[in-house]
Amino acid sequence: MIQTEVGKDILKAKLHLADSEVVAIPTETVYGLAANGLNSVAIAKIFTAKKRPLSNPLILHYKDTPSAFNDVIKIPDAARLLAQEFWPGPLTMLLPKKSHIPDSVTAGKHRVAIRVPNHPVTRALLESLDFPLAAPSANLYGCISPTTANHVLDQLNNRIPYILDGGKCNKGIESTIVGFDDGEVVVYRLGGIDIEALENCINKKILVTNKNNDDNEPLASGMVKHHYAPTTPLYSILEKDNKINLKNYGFIGLKNLDKDIPTENQYLLSSNGDLKEAAQQLYASFHVMDAKNYEAIFVELVPELELGRSINDRIRRALQKTKHKKSP
Numbered sequence: 615m616i617q618t619e620v621g622k623d624i625l626k627a628k629l630h631l632a633d634s635e636v637v638a639i640p641t642e643t644v645y646g647l648a649a650n651g652l653n654s655v656a657i658a659k660i661f662t663a664k665k666r667p668l669s670n671p672l673i674l675h676y677k678d679t680p681s682a683f684n685d686v687i688k689i690p691d692a693a694r695l696l697a698q699e700f701w702p703g704p705l706t707m708l709l710p711k712k713s714h715i716p717d718s719v720t721a722g723k724h725r726v727a728i729r730v731p732n733h734p735v736t737r738a739l740l741e742s743l744d745f746p747l748a749a750p751s752a753n754l755y756g757c758i759s760p761t762t763a764n765h766v767l768d769q770l771n772n773r774i775p776y777i778l779d780g781g782k783c784n785k786g787i788e789s790t791i792v793g794f795d796d797g798e799v800v801v802y803r804l805g806g807i808d809i810e811a812l813e814n815c816i817n818k819k820i821l822v823t824n825k826n827n828d829d830n831e832p833l834a835s836g837m838v839k840h841h842y843a844p845t846t847p848l849y850s851i852l853e854k855d856n857k858i859n860l861k862n863y864g865f866i867g868l869k870n871l872d873k874d875i876p877t878e879n880q881y882l883l884s885s886n887g888d889l890k891e892a893a894q895q896l897y898a899s900f901h902v903m904d905a906k907n908y909e910a911i912f913v914e915l916v917p918e919l920e921l922g923r924s925i926n927d928r929i930r931r932a933l934q935k936t937k938h939k940k941s942p
């Protein structure tokens with residue numbers, strides 16, 4: 615069994631990575647489970663540690679835009695505009711890969727997902743390396759994404775050697791994934807950058823899909839409905855039945871307490887209804903409420919605009935997981 619160490623030592627993280635090992639790294643969205651993105655032996659360890667199917671491709675993380683664009687071909691003008699505006703930041707772009715990118719990163723697809731993350735610790739780490747970091751979110755496959763080093767430890771203790779602690783992730787929700795199909799910009803996963811901001815940048819309407827253009831399969835694991843869910847059954851607050859004893863039920867809401875559920879069982883995402891703060895708090899609320907062992911957790915959707923769309927997307931996926939069960 616590997617002993618997992620948690621620390622702030624960038625050099626130690628670098629040495630593990632140079633040794634073909636995996637290291638959890640902080641990003642502004644969620645923690646990633648990183649390995650040398652050009653080394654198939656190291657990449658294989660990501661899949662093992664996460665128990666992730668090999669068919670699910672990985673995002674490559676770069677220190678800056680020139681190094682990211684250096685690994686892809688056919689870069690459209692829209693991609694250059696988006697990079698200029700949003701990198702470093704929570705945007706991932708799918709572009710045709712150069713041949714030196716291992717097929718294990720892209721699961722054999724012709725496009726590779728690239729991103730320049732915006733976290734000072736990981737940027738310093740990337741600066742010290744001469745390869746990009748392949749990194750999915752640092753959770754076990756099918757579990758909640760981690761937004762603190764402790765969340766990573768909870769799930770991956772003894773499965774990885776090192777967690778580079780960069781504090782709490784300030785965006786709290788995964789990157790927005792975009793691709794470029796026949797001159798259109800298509801969002802494949804809603805995330806940390808909202809559609810309005812993307813449209814303003816390229817001055818054009820954006821399509822949202824959950825299909826992968828390559829093979830018509832759901833694109834991202836994020837698109838698989840059971841993702842992002844706590845293990846406690848989760849229900850929409852609209853399903854609450856006041857006849858049941860609500861003392862052992864939890865509630866996750868935006869800014870208003872539920873009048874029937876005990877106040878101490880409630881987690882509000884943002885007291886003033888700020889959607890950025892709510893996004894940052896969402897997975898933390900899942901982690902905290904899941905640990906309370908309630909009979910069930912009720913959750914409310916937030917306004918369907920800007921980051922609210924990304925938040926609702928994750929809540930709907932989480933709700934889907936308990937859909938087949940009878941509501942309380």
Ligand code: TXA
Binds near residue numbers: 708749751788834836
């Ligand atoms: O914010 C984020 O994007 C975080 C941080 C760590 O960067 N990463 C992340 O990775 O969320 P992951 O693996 O949990 O989700 C990325 C999704 C995957 O579900 C994968 O299917 C999709 O991106 N993806 C990656 N490469 C792809 C490719 N070449 N073609 C299609 N989909 C791809």
Ligand code: MG
Binds near residue numbers: 750751759836
């Ligand atoms: Mg993930």
